[in-house]
Amino acid sequence: MPKGPHPCVRDLKAVYTADVSTTVHVQVTLVSPDGDRRSGCTGTATESTRTVLPQALGGRELVVDNYTVFTPDGAKPPALRLCGDLGCHPAPTGCTSDSYVQALKTVDAPNHSYQDAVDCRGKWMVMQFSWPTGAASCGGDDKGCGSRLGDRYFFRAEKSGWRPIAEGAAGGCAVVQAREPDFPASMCENLAPLPASLHPHYSPAPSAGTGSASPTSR
Incomplete structure (x- = not known):
């Protein structure tokens, strides 16, 4: 909630709006001058309010403002557990498309x-990915449409998901095994360095009069 030197929130309410299948929906509303920075309401704070549901939540999920979801599963009543980006019951960490996301x-x-x-093998993974850097919308022979940058990360599987171990465009195992000696050599020893066009490395800016920085491969 907005916070500042003067009151920044009034008429804070949580209103039950609907039951939809296995979910209960609640909308939180408030009045605040935080849209005007001159109000001083530029900080954030935690506030609380109450609402009464028509019937007990039971095993259903609670959806607040259409996008924040809570579930009673895995929580000690009356608390609820906040669901993550992959839902309230994500698949176990593994070599699956959801886990890659x-x-x-x-x-x-x-x-x-x-x-x-x-390359995903049990508790270990190495992923190379890239993203477009051209114009948002272009066509024809515009070379910007084909421009891409990329990176490579090494991961270890944990209960909460894939945890990054190291990042590195260099080939081989040196980068990852310096941080995680148990990372399998068979998954990194044949990795080639990423092309400089995909992962440029810019040298430090030179002192005045010595020219401009230029990208080099690493």
Whole structure:
């Protein structure tokens, strides 16, 4: 909620709106001047409000403002568990498409990233991915449409999902095994360096009068 030196929230309400199959929907509303930065309401704070459901939630999920979902599964009543991006009951971490999506989110991969190569073996994974850098909409012979950048990450499976171990465009195992000696050599020893066009490395800016920085491969 908005926070500032003066009151920033009034008429805070949580209103039951609907039952839809296995979910109960609640809408939170409030009045705040935070849209005007001159109000000073530029911080955030936690506030609470109450609502009464027509009947007990039971085993159903609670949806707040159409996008935040809570479930009673795995929580100690009366608490609820906040569901993640992959839903309230994501599949176990593994070599699956849903798990690959989670891995990309974990490393903050840019929107529209594409999995170029994935080697997944049990608790270990190496993923190379890339993303477009051209104009949002272009066609014909516009070379910007084919421009891409990319990266490579190494992961270890944990209960909460794939956890990144190391990032590196260099070939071989040095980068990942420096951080995780148990990472299988068979998954990294034959990795080639990413092309400089896909993963440019910019040298530090030179001092005045010595020219401009230029990309080099690493």
